[in-house]
Amino acid sequence: MRFEELGMYPARVEKAVRESPAVVSLHLRSPLPREPSPGQFVMVWLPGKEEVPMSVSGWDGARLRISVAKMGETTSELQRVKKGEYLGVKGPLGRGFELGRGPYLLVGGGTGMAPLIFACRRLRERGERVKVLVGARTSSELLFVTEARRTGAEVEVTTEDGSSGEGGMVTDLLERELPKRPWKVLACGPEEMLVRVVEECVKRGRKVQVSLERYMRCGLGVCGSCVLDPVGWRVCTEGPVFEGRLLLRTDFGKFVRDPTGRRLPLPPGRRG
């Protein structure tokens, strides 16, 4: 890779779309050095504020889509940017999903649907069989359900409060679905959910790839802020997508790092 490819590329906002009360998608036109693939991320800079890692939720050959949930000051300001404004983008970065022959079962919790909707579209374009299990706390937090259906994928919905689809956890649906076919599983969502997804898949002998989220300072593989111990895997470089089985030997589900690099227990109830 050349150093210039790690530079900040101007990204003009062409469209801002509210996907749910909590999430806004931004369609960005940017001369990226490479085409993004599903599961990869970009570092998005809001000038005057911070730079934050964002999953790519779509790519139409010219425009990049990111889907922003309010996590803090920068993301909440990002939700308010208007058509015509400029952001900065570094990337695409990291290792995305390895996509082969299906059938594929996609399991998304909350905003974890962002990378999965991109994977869903790509798989459907290739004619693969895809089923998507979408979960959220409540119906207003469900993401990309209609869009997933439009790709021709089969979609099942679950909410914790039962306000839409089946009441319960998305992992309950997964348990029921796994034995039915030789699914290959892709998952993204709160880390506690991902741990259950991986455990279930390993138990059933199903291949599973998960996309992880960590505090990321540089996104380029140099600062070490997103490292999983004891193996020393950088979520920004060796990830953010990992083979689930390999993750079980790491900090996955157990530890995260704070901005100074200190290792701390994973906060309970952490959502993706």
Added chain:
Amino acid sequence: MSRLTVKLGKLRLSNPTILASGLLSTGSLLCRALREGAGGVVTKSLTLERREGYSTPVVVGVKDGLVNAVGLTNPGGEEYLREELPLAKKGGGPVIVSVAGGKGEEFAEVASKAEEAGADAVELNLSCPHVRGHGLEIGRDPKLVREVVRRTKEVLSIPLFVKLGLSDRIVVSALSAEREGADGVVAINTLPAMVVDVYARRAILSNVTGGLSGPAIRPVALRCVYELYQNLSVPVIGCGGVEDWESAAEFILAGARAVQVGSAVATRGLRVFSEICKGLSNYLKREGIQNVDNLVGRLEG
């Protein structure tokens, strides 16, 4: 690969490539760098107190380099030495602990804790260009260099290296460090720099200014190494844009006994160390040179 073994004072390395300070930073990643072939690794710079550093963006790519202002982020010397150093040591090679500070006693305190914790050597960061009073201001003042090196040397029995940045007085500062007992001099650190985004009409780094590293600074670094080699008797360690065996060999010919590799980790990955070693080894064989030591400073004419 025995052609590649080098000694830096009492410190023996299996090859002359060393991971530069500030990159990779966790113990587990330093361990990986050693296992992937680095002859040694330097930790991020540790300070007495924990430092969060600057907000993002902290690093951005430019043509032939990176510009960064991370802000000496670290969880504090004690915490790092307890939690991360043991993981780094599992890599089986020398772990050099980098120390930063504002005053002589701060350097000495963290350095002696590093020795207690099992560090193989200490590197004093007297060259950070983007944290006021924590680097370059010290390194370009030979009097301050003398003070910091003397105080640290008093409490240390493991080798002590001093990392200097570009300044008019780099040779004078290096001579001061040598006189106070430094076992080697590392040159250079990043050059003060900035990057502007024309659409945002803003400096990209949150700290506005930062330090430029990578191949863009290599000719500058080479000149520094060459002059230091001419004037010092302790080993010089070259740093600045090493990314392949050719650039490593350039530094060695200019007088470096070892080289530090930093930014190239971002573009070439951790395999950069083994790639450099393989290339160097082949080069030495082709040139009929027994050991890389015999190449140090051997410029013709």
